[in-house]
Amino acid sequence: MMLNLVIDITYPVLTSLARMRTTINLDDEVLESVSRYAKSRSVSLGRAVSDLVRKGLETRRPTRLVNGLQVFDLPGDSPKVTCRKVCELESKPE
Numbered sequence: 001m002m003l004n005l006v007i008d009i010t011y012p013v014l015t016s017l018a019r020m021r022t023t024i025n026l027d028d029e030v031l032e033s034v035s036r037y038a039k040s041r042s043v044s045l046g047r048a049v050s051d052l053v054r055k056g057l058e059t060r061r062p063t064r065l066v067n068g069l070q071v072f073d074l075p076g077d078s079p080k081v082t083c084r085k086v087c088e089l090e091s092k093p094e
Helices: 026-039 045-058 081-090
Strands: 004-015 016-028 063-068 069-071
Touching: 016 026, 026 045
Parallel strands: none
Antiparallel strands: 004 016, 063 069
16 A cells, blocks of 8 residues: 655755655555654654665665676675576566
8 A cells, every 4th residue: 555645845046945746655654654654763753764865875885887887796695696586576566
């Protein structure tokens, strides 16, 4: 199930504050996680969403160029990525 969530966002515009209202759709399990995050930090749901989105956008994912392709290294304890596994995942309906 999907929930429409209306969040008031305040952002600086020159020297005054402007308010903007927006609606985002969150899956139920995402809303539960964000709600727990907000409660544990005593912040509003809107602040929690902003914090988590910002963290996700700012997280560096180190890549390197190999034969013209951008690749990344998985942690050593990650399961192997095999052609069979890729084909299996591609054949699953979304």
